[in-house]
Amino acid sequence: xxxxxxxxxxxxxQGQGGDATVVVEGPLLVSTIGSLDRxxxxxxxxxxxxxxxxxxxxxxxxxxxxxxxxxxxxAEIVGASxxxxxxxxxxxxxxxxxxxxxxxxxxxxxxxxxxxxLVVGWGHGVVRIVGFLGAIVVAMLGILRHPSRFRGRALVRxxxxxxxxxxxIVGLMSFLIGIVVAQQGAAQLRQFGAEIYxxxxxxxxxxxxLGVLMTxxxxxxxxxxxxxAQLGTMKLTEEIDAMRTIGxxxxxxxxxxxxxxxxxxxxxxxxxxxxxxxxxxxxIADATLGIPFLTFLLRVREVxxxxxxxxxxxxxPVFGLIVALAGCYQGMQVEGNAEQVGLRTTLAVVQAIFMVxxxxxxxxxxxxxxxxx
Amino acid sequence: MIGEQDEAPGAEHEVADYDPRYxxxxxxxxxxxxxxxxHNELDLTVRRGEILGVVGGSGTGKSVLMxxxxxxxxxxxxxxxxxxxxxxxxxxxxxxxxxxxxxxLFQGGALFSTLTVGENIxxxxxxxxPELDRELMHEIARFKTxxxxxxxxxASKYPSELSGGMKKxxxxxxALALDPxxxxxxxxxxxxxxxxxxxxDELTRNLTxxxxxxxxxxxxxxxxxxxICDRIAVLADGKVIAVGTVPELLESEHPWIQEYFNGPRSRxxxxxxxxxxxxxxxxxxxxxxxxx
Ligand SMILES: Nc1ncnc2c1ncn2[C@@H]1O[C@H](COP(=O)(O)OP(=O)(O)OP(=O)(O)O)[C@@H](O)[C@H]1O
Ligand SMILES: [Mg+2]
Numbered sequence: 001x002x003x004x005x006x007x008x009x010x011x012x013x014q015g016q017g018g019d020a021t022v023v024v025e026g027p028l029l030v031s032t033i034g035s036l037d038r039x040x041x042x043x044x045x046x047x048x049x050x051x052x053x054x055x056x057x058x059x060x061x062x063x064x065x066x067x068x069x070x071x072x073x074x075a076e077i078v079g080a081s082x083x084x085x086x087x088x089x090x091x092x093x094x095x096x097x098x099x100x101x102x103x104x105x106x107x108x109x110x111x112x113x114x115x116x117x118l119v120v121g122w123g124h125g126v127v128r129i130v131g132f133l134g135a136i137v138v139a140m141l142g143i144l145r146h147p148s149r150f151r152g153r154a155l156v157r158x159x160x161x162x163x164x165x166x167x168x169i170v171g172l173m174s175f176l177i178g179i180v181v182a183q184q185g186a187a188q189l190r191q192f193g194a195e196i197y198x199x200x201x202x203x204x205x206x207x208x209x210l211g212v213l214m215t216x217x218x219x220x221x222x223x224x225x226x227x228x229a230q231l232g233t234m235k236l237t238e239e240i241d242a243m244r245t246i247g248x249x250x251x252x253x254x255x256x257x258x259x260x261x262x263x264x265x266x267x268x269x270x271x272x273x274x275x276x277x278x279x280x281x282x283x284i285a286d287a288t289l290g291i292p293f294l295t296f297l298l299r300v301r302e303v304x305x306x307x308x309x310x311x312x313x314x315x316x317p318v319f320g321l322i323v324a325l326a327g328c329y330q331g332m333q334v335e336g337n338a339e340q341v342g343l344r345t346t347l348a349v350v351q352a353i354f355m356v357x358x359x360x361x362x363x364x365x366x367x368x369x370x371x372x373x
Numbered sequence: 374m375i376g377e378q379d380e381a382p383g384a385e386h387e388v389a390d391y392d393p394r395y396x397x398x399x400x401x402x403x404x405x406x407x408x409x410x411x412h413n414e415l416d417l418t419v420r421r422g423e424i425l426g427v428v429g430g431s432g433t434g435k436s437v438l439m440x441x442x443x444x445x446x447x448x449x450x451x452x453x454x455x456x457x458x459x460x461x462x463x464x465x466x467x468x469x470x471x472x473x474x475x476x477x478l479f480q481g482g483a484l485f486s487t488l489t490v491g492e493n494i495x496x497x498x499x500x501x502x503p504e505l506d507r508e509l510m511h512e513i514a515r516f517k518t519x520x521x522x523x524x525x526x527x528a529s530k531y532p533s534e535l536s537g538g539m540k541k542x543x544x545x546x547x548a549l550a551l552d553p554x555x556x557x558x559x560x561x562x563x564x565x566x567x568x569x570x571x572x573x574d575e576l577t578r579n580l581t582x583x584x585x586x587x588x589x590x591x592x593x594x595x596x597x598x599x600x601i602c603d604r605i606a607v608l609a610d611g612k613v614i615a616v617g618t619v620p621e622l623l624e625s626e627h628p629w630i631q632e633y634f635n636g637p638r639s640r641x642x643x644x645x646x647x648x649x650x651x652x653x654x655x656x657x658x659x660x661x662x663x664x665x
Contacts, residue, residue, distance in 0.1 A: 059552035100491030337486030
């Protein structure tokens, strides 16, 4: 690049011992001082004077390098132009020892600290999220007592964002999963000559498990992350503080509509997902297994017990609550800088999906214990 | 800088008739958001070595004008040349060889929130002069922090730990990191205490005089206008309706200019400038006893 053509600042030494003079030449600019600075740093002979009369131009960085060198060696600066002298005065301030980077403890200490913070953070996190849930319940009770404070429009808007606009992607995903389950199921069941049970497998699995679970994961990725990023950004730009000072409760205006929207839309989305999944299974069965499309659907009605539908519908709002809770909670925890928004959004999605899968396992055991197998 | 010109990046955007006396030349600039025309055939020329104050009511397009000059806002029509480079023709992120020669202080500070103040100042240094010693970069960051009026300890603080006025100063320190030839300041003294604002003015004036800076200074601060600006450009109706020194502008008939410079605040600022000049004269005429 053009950098090779730069004219660098340099110096030469005149005189010896008690009468040494460093004569500086060339432009003393931020763009040309790099090598001179390095040489002056390692220069360790006594110097009485620094002669600037041969220096071309000076800027604040050049002035600083010369001033520092003069101080370190107790040398006198001669031949400085008037401009250079003004610059010496401008850069001369502070004792120049303050750190630039944030304080960073040594590695072993850092590991210990990070571990401790992780553990304590988990503990505090659990306590705080319970507190957050409590605050939501209190706010909901408040809204029940004063229904006029309920934000209907915000709720409808969030329901549109969480539910209606997710129909396309959730439908596509469910259709493909239905195909995979039916196709793979058929391949295994064929070994027993029990291909017909593909219908049971597809119907029951999508109704009970896959529909709701996959939808919850999709909603966590779509809406949980959006909640966290949006609330986090609003915290950074002090929008949430501004709302509080005007007397608008962020809980009522932002969080409750999002939580309610997720809780209400998840069962609908989950059921929709299950239905599309069955249609996907029926389509592939029609195409490759020789089971006619309508026969598949009619048979689903016979082999899928009603309680399978209930299992899905009971789990769905709980998953919706978890996804929205994680998103809103993490969003409200953002403080300080833009990186936090990213970290908290990641956490919101990871926590939501993790909790959903853990709870799903509990639900599976619970429902089979009560006889809904 | 010399000898770099032949292969310098952005050479294809160089215009033939560049006159170094005018680092910024704007001709026929029109900016539009939807149907709302912010600038309409605006012309402005900034002279080398001057502090040009830019004034105008809120929403008259001062910040948009600055964003256009530094290439962040594509104008609909018009010519913008900075150091003889055609800014409009260049892509927003294209290397055109002028970015190391200007420093910008945005209205909101625009500090990088994940970096400390000192690290913010080092960003342009690392970008343009990676050969500098790390220790020298730290030293530069420190003295620029102090120079812009912050306490030295602020260098290791994050922007979220600073007050509004301190963020402004940190933004200035970053804008000054490379000792740029051209400095864009968007309302630098808004949100500063009056003493701090006066120091800020003094610093801007000093740097302009010693480094030969050219400053494009957007401000609502009448004290700043009276104290340090060489010329003032007035924006109204999508145009620069007048450019000149304060006495020249006072001659203008335009009602907005009349109201602006003859309002109570303006008169107070003018008086205070006169008073400080008189005080200075008196101090010279009758030196206080004991200091001769
Ligand atoms: N990104 C944008 N989209 C649409 N309109 C915009 C945008 N940015 C600015 N405007 C409009 O352009 C006009 C000029 O805005 P600008 O920020 O330049 O004002 P200003 O002169 O800097 O005001 P102030 O003194 O309050 O800072 C305003 O009417 C504003 O609404
Ligand atoms: Mg503005």
